[in-house]
Amino acid sequence: MAISKDIYRALEDVVGAENICNDPLIMPSYYSTNFAAVTLPKNTQEVQAIVKLCNKYKLKFRPICTGWTGGFAPDMVLLDLRRMNRIIEINEKNMYAVVEPYVISAQLQAECMKRGLNLNLKGAGANCSAMLRGHGHMDQTTSGDDRNHLAVEWVTPEGEIVRIGSLGASDEWFCGDGPGPSLRFLINSAVPPGTTPGVFTKCATKLYHWPGPAAFPVTGVSPRYTLKEIPPNFMLRYYSFPTPEKMYQAESKIGEAEIAFELMGFNMSMVAANITTSNEEEAEVFKRLSKQVLGYGFMVIIAGNSVEDFEYKKKVLNTIITQNGGKSLEAVEKDPEIEGILLCQCIRVSASIRETFRAGGVFNSIPIMGQRDLTMRWSIGAGVAKEPLIKKGLIVDDGGMAFGWGVENGHVGKTEIFCRYDRLNPEAVKAVQTWQKEQTARALEGRFFASGPPEQIGPLVSNYHIWWRKVQNAIDPNGVASESGALV
Amino acid sequence: MALEDYRGDIEMCCRCSTCKFIPMQMVTGAKYANVCPSIAKYNFHSYSAGGRLNIATSMLKSGFSYSDKLLDIVYNCQMCGACGVSCNYAMDMQVIEPINEFRMKCNKDGKTNPALDKVISGLRKSGSMLPVEGKRGDWAAGLDIKDATKEKVDVLFHVGCLMSYDKNMQKLAKATVKILQKAGVNFGIAGDAETCCGGRAYQMGYEDDFLKQAKKNMALIKKAGVKTLVTGCADGYQAFKVLYDKYNLKGDLEVLHTTEYFARLIKKGKLKPSKKLEMSVTYHDPCRLGRLGESWVHWEGKKIPGHRFMFDPPRVYRKGTYGVYEPPREVLNSIPGVSLTEMTRIKEYSWCCGAGGGVNESNPGFTQWTARERIDEAVSTGAEALVTACPWCEKTFNEAVKASGSSLKVYDIVELLAKAI
Numbered sequence: 001m002a003i004s005k006d007i008y009r010a011l012e013d014v015v016g017a018e019n020i021c022n023d024p025l026i027m028p029s030y031y032s033t034n035f036a037a038v039t040l041p042k043n044t045q046e047v048q049a050i051v052k053l054c055n056k057y058k059l060k061f062r063p064i065c066t067g068w069t070g071g072f073a074p075d076m077v078l079l080d081l082r083r084m085n086r087i088i089e090i091n092e093k094n095m096y097a098v099v100e101p102y103v104i105s106a107q108l109q110a111e112c113m114k115r116g117l118n119l120n121l122k123g124a125g126a127n128c129s130a131m132l133r134g135h136g137h138m139d140q141t142t143s144g145d146d147r148n149h150l151a152v153e154w155v156t157p158e159g160e161i162v163r164i165g166s167l168g169a170s171d172e173w174f175c176g177d178g179p180g181p182s183l184r185f186l187i188n189s190a191v192p193p194g195t196t197p198g199v200f201t202k203c204a205t206k207l208y209h210w211p212g213p214a215a216f217p218v219t220g221v222s223p224r225y226t227l228k229e230i231p232p233n234f235m236l237r238y239y240s241f242p243t244p245e246k247m248y249q250a251e252s253k254i255g256e257a258e259i260a261f262e263l264m265g266f267n268m269s270m271v272a273a274n275i276t277t278s279n280e281e282e283a284e285v286f287k288r289l290s291k292q293v294l295g296y297g298f299m300v301i302i303a304g305n306s307v308e309d310f311e312y313k314k315k316v317l318n319t320i321i322t323q324n325g326g327k328s329l330e331a332v333e334k335d336p337e338i339e340g341i342l343l344c345q346c347i348r349v350s351a352s353i354r355e356t357f358r359a360g361g362v363f364n365s366i367p368i369m370g371q372r373d374l375t376m377r378w379s380i381g382a383g384v385a386k387e388p389l390i391k392k393g394l395i396v397d398d399g400g401m402a403f404g405w406g407v408e409n410g411h412v413g414k415t416e417i418f419c420r421y422d423r424l425n426p427e428a429v430k431a432v433q434t435w436q437k438e439q440t441a442r443a444l445e446g447r448f449f450a451s452g453p454p455e456q457i458g459p460l461v462s463n464y465h466i467w468w469r470k471v472q473n474a475i476d477p478n479g480v481a482s483e484s485g486a487l488v
Numbered sequence: 489m490a491l492e493d494y495r496g497d498i499e500m501c502c503r504c505s506t507c508k509f510i511p512m513q514m515v516t517g518a519k520y521a522n523v524c525p526s527i528a529k530y531n532f533h534s535y536s537a538g539g540r541l542n543i544a545t546s547m548l549k550s551g552f553s554y555s556d557k558l559l560d561i562v563y564n565c566q567m568c569g570a571c572g573v574s575c576n577y578a579m580d581m582q583v584i585e586p587i588n589e590f591r592m593k594c595n596k597d598g599k600t601n602p603a604l605d606k607v608i609s610g611l612r613k614s615g616s617m618l619p620v621e622g623k624r625g626d627w628a629a630g631l632d633i634k635d636a637t638k639e640k641v642d643v644l645f646h647v648g649c650l651m652s653y654d655k656n657m658q659k660l661a662k663a664t665v666k667i668l669q670k671a672g673v674n675f676g677i678a679g680d681a682e683t684c685c686g687g688r689a690y691q692m693g694y695e696d697d698f699l700k701q702a703k704k705n706m707a708l709i710k711k712a713g714v715k716t717l718v719t720g721c722a723d724g725y726q727a728f729k730v731l732y733d734k735y736n737l738k739g740d741l742e743v744l745h746t747t748e749y750f751a752r753l754i755k756k757g758k759l760k761p762s763k764k765l766e767m768s769v770t771y772h773d774p775c776r777l778g779r780l781g782e783s784w785v786h787w788e789g790k791k792i793p794g795h796r797f798m799f800d801p802p803r804v805y806r807k808g809t810y811g812v813y814e815p816p817r818e819v820l821n822s823i824p825g826v827s828l829t830e831m832t833r834i835k836e837y838s839w840c841c842g843a844g845g846g847v848n849e850s851n852p853g854f855t856q857w858t859a860r861e862r863i864d865e866a867v868s869t870g871a872e873a874l875v876t877a878c879p880w881c882e883k884t885f886n887e888a889v890k891a892s893g894s895s896l897k898v899y900d901i902v903e904l905l906a907k908a909i
Contacts, residue, residue, distance in 0.1 A: 019531070021532060021534075021557060023555050023557040023558065025543070025553065025554070025555045025557065025558045026532065026534040026539075026543065026557055026558065026561065028542050028543050028545070028546030028547075029532070029533050029534035029536075029538075029539030029540070029542045029543045030533050030534075030539070030542075032546070038532060040531050040532065066504070066505035066508075067503055067505060067533060068502075068503060068504060068505075080531070080532065080533060082531045082533075083531055086518075087518050103518070104509065104515075104521070106509065106512040106515040106521065107515055107517065107518045107521050108518075109515075110515050110516050110517045110518075111517050111518055114517070125504065125506075125512070126512040126515070127504055127505055127506045127509060127512060128505075215516060216513065218513050218514060221808070221809045221813070221835060221836055222511055222573055222574075222576070222577045222807060222808060222809060222836050222837065223576060223577045223578070223807055223809070224809070225511065225513055225514075225577075277807075278580055278802075278805075279580050279796045279797060279798045280798055280802045283796070283798075344513045348512055348513040348515075349512045349513055350512075353502070353504055353506065353578035353579065354578045356502075357500075357502040357504065357578070357579065358578055358579050358580055358797075359795065359796045359797070360500075360795050360796055360797055361499060361500035361501070361502055361581075361797065362502070393794055393795070394795065395795055396795050396796060420795060421795045422794065422795045422796075422797075423499075424499070425795070428795065
């Protein structure tokens with residue numbers, strides 16, 4: 001649907017002629033959808049004006065940031081938030097940062113590290129919005145998901161500007177729940193559809209203590225960057241265990257002892273992906289390293305606040321690993337270059353592209369939340385279900401392993417398993433989709449939180465979807481806000 | 489190769505947006521995180537490498553059609569290759585090659601840019617990318633330089649259009665001559681017989697004109713019996729070393745940038761920078777000397793059926809790893825009194841000066857915007873001078889400095905080296 005000249009002009013009056021486009025030839029650059037128009041608002045007021053126009057003309061709209069996720073109905077107005085890219089404030093005393101949507105995590109993290117602070121880098125990558133909801137490698141010490149969001153400035157689906165939490169009462173960003181309106185259930189929908197109707201235009205995110213240097217001493221030339229030296233009081237190791245139960249016990253004990261800066265349950269395929277610079281190298285390294293591990297494993301980063309703290313944490317770690325029959329991977333322990341690469345990948349890059357997209361350009365994943373020992377059992381079953389696909393050559397051989405970690409040193413966390421495949425192979429596409437559907441159903445049967453249509457999940461969780469729909473209708477009476485996909 | 493040949497590559501784009509930024513572990517703060525001038529200036533995703541590839545994917549499926557906006561996107565790109573470096577940190581796929589093929593397809597379909605047509609028209613008439621006044625070799629009058637077309641020389645100094653015809657840039661050619669003479673190199677120039685390398689025509693999408701220039705140059709070189717060519721122009725360097733090789737025209741000609749050659753002479757003790765230049769500088773890596781200056785890799789193979797984007801034999805990607813990064817720094821560090829402070833965006837993820845890809849001719853405002861970004865970054869280092877190794881970069885930066893009122897000085901490395909010997 002082409003929008004009328006009058007509507008186009010009205011939108012153009014808001015953002016300026018150079019910041020709106022409805023040329024159908026450029027739309028595929030965003031997604032394979034014909035948008036009514038793409039707009040580039042510069043600030044909250046422009047977002048609000050666009051949203052109000054969408055209500056006036058009954059046009060669906062959706063915001064995007066760096067733009068990884070899809071879910072776009074045709075003929076909607078796209079708000080590309082690229083021009084909203086300012087770090088508004090880094091509050092060192094109260095340990096939070098206020099950002100606009102197109103500040104990427106790498107930028108905010110670099111600024112924070114200079115101040116002895118850090119943030120939760122989401123698994124989607126340092127290349128994504130710093131205000132993104134989600135989980136990441138550093139969940140042990142920087143929490144995850146909506147627990148990191150404090151006050152938020154939100155343009156509702158009708159175009160009201162709502163300042164949530166302390167911002168609504170005192171112009172302060174320190175809390176998302178009050179004093180002031182707490183709408184956490186609305187803006188941080190953790191269950192599908194997972195998207196808040198409307199647009200977040202500013203958000204405060206929690207910051208955490210960073211025990212490392214102001215900047216990593218990166219050396220080398222792309223794609224092989226490493227560290228000139230491992231920063232003082234830092235250590236990265238990979239441990240594998242004789243059984244998943246032993247691994248969980250070790251993970252749990254490390255959490256209880258609060259000694260790990262990061263604990264990431266990488267499987268060997270992901271380690272191989274992260275330390276290599278090509279598909280060929282990755283396949284070879286995966287085969288080689290797989291022979292050197294006992295089975296399930298995880299990567300640990302120890303970061304000491306002092307020499308004494310560092311020594312203490314290492315000692316506790318060694319005790320836990322020994323007690324649970326863990327084995328350190330020599331390729332990491334004996335090679336500072338690989339240790340440095342992984343430190344960069346896991347702390348600054350957030351790893352994900354090499355381990356997910358490089359193989360075939362696409363992957364399908366099932367992330368679930370829950371108690372780690374239980375979700376790990378689910379993931380073992382999901383891995384077994386992958387084996388026939390691996391044998392048929394439909395997906396990348398990653399040993400059928402999952403990955404995951406606990407959040408805030410706890411026993412609850414994220415467990416995820418994915419398949420990488422060639423999207424141009426219809427047999428592979430079908431097989432992976434079937435696997436995903438069946439294993440998601442298994443997760444839901446186990447009462448784990450998994451992604452899926454609200455109508456499927458709602459009945460399992462107090463029929464929340466019925467209430468959610470009512471709330472949504474109340475705040476979006478014209479039905480113009482997008483309902484699908486996360487804001488990545 | 490044609491755009492169709494890169495179908496598998498462009499379909500690999502996962503739309504992660506890393507092509508917009510320098511590699512993530514190199515981001516040092518809120519500023520200077522951008523790597524692609526085009527998306528940084530114009531903001532629509534279509535101007536990023538990912539956006540361009542996605543459009544190409546769509547058109548390969550549904551057929552090619554053009555609009556003013558699409559052509560604006562196509563031609564507002566310096567073809568600097570920074571997107572590819574950032575993408576290829578994690579991904580195995582060609583990036584700048586399909587973008588280049590897209591532009592060449594536009595050209596072949598008659599969708600050219602009028603400003604570029606004008607430049608190419610001049611090239612066809614005069615063998616120069618610049619309007620011609622006088623003869624190409626006039627700058628060399630009185631310098632006692634051998635004519636390589638008539639005398640046997642070990643090294644041919646290819647001067648290039650800008651240093652030959654732009655009176656403000658001829659100083660770089662003269663400085664280069666001074667250094668070569670000081671080192672006792674048996675070198676010569678082609679003088680009035682020299683012609684454009686064709687590199688900038690290639691960047692603009694005029695493949696046939698590039699090939700004509702390449703063939704003319706290689707015929708001259710063959711006739712002169714020259715084995716080594718030295719140039720101080722990054723565009724020329726990339727053309728002779730990389731593009732001529734891509735089209736199997738280079739043969740066994742050794743192509744060196746002046747900074748590579750001078751670093752070699754300094755190591756051998758044939759050049760001894762001894763005069764002190766008290767100066768704090770920062771260095772700008774020209775795109776076509778740095779990331780785009782790495783050798784062409786001849787490869788033919790087939791995709792291995794299966795779930796990974798892999799080939800038999802394994803495909804070698806040019807990821808910017810082997811560009812010329814150290815020789816310019818070695819030369820600078822060899823000059824007594826010069827202290828080098830690096831900018832945030834350097835080497836393979838250097839920010840472009842803005843002059844490449846025909847943008848200087850088709851959209852000078854965008855070139856200046858891009859250059860001002862770099863001037864700002866250079867100033868942030870506290871250096872008093874920005875040093876580069878390409879006349880196009882120097883010219884562009886000088887114009888940006890003048891427009892911005894900055895007190896930053898701009899030099900080519902050869903100017904400093906010539907002063908120091």
